[in-house]
Amino acid sequence: MKGEVYRVAGPVVTIMGIKPKMYDVVHVGHEGLMGEVIRIEGDKATVQVYEDTSGIKPGEPVVNTGMSLSVELGPGLLESIYDGIQRPLKVLQEKMGDFISRGVTANGLDRERVWEFKATVSSGDSVKGGQTIGVVQETENVEHKIMVPPTVSGTVEEIKSGKFKVDETICVLTDGTEISMMQKWPVRMPRPVDKKFIPKRPLITGQRILDGLFPVAKGGTAAIPGPFGSGKTVTQQQLAKWSDTDIVVYIGCGERGNEMADVLNEFPELQDPKTGRPLMERTVLIANTSNMPVAAREASVYTGITIAEYYRDMGYDVSLMADSSSRWAEAMREISSRLEEMPGEEGYPAYLSARLSEFYERAGAVKSLAAEEGSITVIGAVSPPGGDFSEPVTQNTLRIVKVFWALDAKLAQRRHFPSIDWLTSYSLYTQGLSDWFAENVAPDWVPLRDNAMDLLQQESELQEIVQLVGSDALPEDQQLILEICRMLREYFLQQNAFHPVDTYCPFDKQYKLLKAISKYSDMAQASLEAGIPMKDILSVESKDDLAKVKFEENFDDALNVVMEKMDKEFAALGGN
């Protein structure tokens, strides 16, 4: 059916003459710009267009595809970089050069590339939705499972191993259904699972303040709100680099082009600490930067989460970073205001909160339709205007997510990184993960950590007194607490993402560092009780040496040297 353009106002176009369904994809104008129906009213429909609409005139033709906005799922997703509607940026560059013009379509998956498919079922087997029928080695360490689409089931009539392109038939069911390595899925609809679990395993990130104090579980949700320059992007990138997941989906949603270029540059060079392979081999990038069309920005998070669900269905642990979810919310606001919808708080549409929860709801640890256990951990950056957390996107997000990493501008200004405020941040997974930590890190990890948290809490109270009377007026045991806390902050919490060694800190090292600080604390306390002057306890050299062991390539040896020195120094002081 053909219709025509009635009105154009920025990214929102009104069409008439066809009767589309909600969320149908239509092609608008002589150049066939891609858009999606977002409102139907009488004989007219409103379309958000994913490309620049300059020059489009009333009367230009409109064609309805009758399909919802979908992504292509199959081998070849990994190592790709897409825009918000899954067009590979590499292909766009080949087709139109260094600047993105419009009216160019590009398949999400390469139709020419040939993959080696190994069937794992045979004719006569009965298969159901989500079940694996064969595998493809997508990258060196990722085995891509070719699954029956969720809505299909039946008995295998014929299945072939061998070299295939993604859209070639590899399997035919007795009812004639043909299955290829590629399936399509509408992005706004969650892919079905059998059931969801309470997440029980931590996502190990190699970032001390995250793993140590505010851990997120695999299958959990976390938000990182913070003003500009406080470390949202660096934290997201650190998570994308060092988390112990199988697959990473990184969405640059309405943020900087150079940051995506950076990831593209770096990820092929960096090694996954688990497999030693280039990080890019486990990564899918989605880049719809701030200057790219705002409607495609709105779609980008859905494109990303659908790809994440697809790998989860294979039984993988996937983590998804959205930087920044606020830009997504703003895209909703822009479109909503063009539609002249009734604005809610701060101009955001009334459905903001519903959209946010629907999105985070797609995270989780699950049993797939084919009984595979997989998970999606969702970590969203939030960019509150003026750094004020009381605004709608932050508040609505915090009502949903289980982990809150609060970034603080003051910490960032003094270059305390990661600038996560240890007093206001929280994780609701801490308790649930305690058993795992006790078993897998050390039996005394949990008390060590709780003690550190406790001290930091005391420090903030003591600081208030210091502000009034100066630190020298405090009793000596309290002065010692301040010193221990300084060590906790500088030696343990601070972690430089750009230091070749310190950028990633294995759990074992986190434990030893904390243990070392605790040991100094114990010995200092004992000395103090034995009447050794505070000044001597503070000028123990090994305490200062401890500041730098985290940077040492050979951490264990360096730490041993320092701790032996500490023993000797305290022995010389007497009292221990």
Add this chain to the structure above:
Amino acid sequence: MTKEYKTITEIAGPLIFLEKTEPVGYGELVHINLPDGTTKRGQVLDTSADVVAVQVFEGTGGLNEESGVVFSGETIKLPVSKDMLGRILSGAGEPLDGGPRIVPEDRIDVNGASMNPYSRMPPEDFIQTGISTIDGTNTLVRGQKLPIFSGSGLPHNEIALQIARQAKVPGSTEDFAVVFAAMGITNEEAQYFMEDFEKTGALERAVVFLNLADDPAVERIITPRMALTAAEYLAYEHDMHVLVILTDITNYCEALRQMGAAREEVPGRRGYPGYMYTDLASLYERAGVIKGRKGSVTQFSILTMPGDDITHPIPDLSGYITEGQIVVSRELHMKGIYPPINVLPSLSRLMNSGIGEGKTRDDHKAVSDQMYAGYAEGRDLRGLVAIVGKEALSERDQRILEFADLFEDRFVRQGRDEDRSIEDTLQVGWDILSELPEALLTRIDNKYIEKYHPAHKSN
């Protein structure tokens, strides 16, 4: 095609509405012929079979229903050529210097197209500005967008000019150019820039666009787009390294707000349009380096923070897009320190890729981090001293307090023509750091202390 319509039905602020047109394209350039024989220009904001809305750049003064409207059939284009260098143009791209019209080599849509992130090359070439607080602690690199966040009455223009004069990539002799766009600044301020450009001979390598305070505010919306189009053309077609100075972004945003109000849009925070982030991004993101091309576009724009408030929507949304900010401080200015740059809220997000061994020096990052830590703590202590007195401070804290003073006096303060090399800057850094006890230098690897600390350095 060049049909003239006399079907204006409504004039409201900078907008006109007309009916019964042939189909008109969204974003089309419009010419409006006034009864007195003058012509204005505008752009289509909303188009439908029934009514077309046009925003008029020179304002709607003198327009009436008798005015004729002609649709050009294309979006706004800037005629470009290498001969633009040395020219002074209006905010709408018309010559102001009495010289001939630009003979175009090309005509380019001023809105530009978004650079494919895949084509971007991460910026990493260190630009030495000769100013320690930038080079040492907030390093600028080629292809970066790093604005100055300032306040009214502060010397941001001097700083921008000093940078325009001194900026160089050590060891490089490549072609460079400056594109300067004034948006709503006063005639006097514009003169200040022009005189400096003329005096230093920079004008020959510059393209100047002037929209002054008494020029129409709506025109301001296209001025930076003209400037960036010229910059991209020189960078990507003529292999030049272009430094773009847009001043003042705040005036641009005010014009945007005015337009939004005229269109009766639902306003976002503090009355600014809800799409201001996206709009500003369409300017700021036009900086960068492209793989396989020689030129680059670096943006060093000026923004005055209303009420010195960094959380105001204009600096706030800017900071969310730009690759850092250089914050000019009233407090340091009052203390008589030039350039009064407060490094604490300042940031260069691309610093890490532009510094280090082979680029500046291996110890650069560590020295910078250490100075930040010391200065931040020292400033906190100043607050404390005001309450409890210096005597209540521990020995350690007193040293840090002194460091903050040294930092402002020796590292921040420098002459208006003092062009420090990066080595000079780092030397000043070590000189003042060496006044602190070594045990406090926890941010610096021992190997750098041995190599550069004045107490260890052999010779």
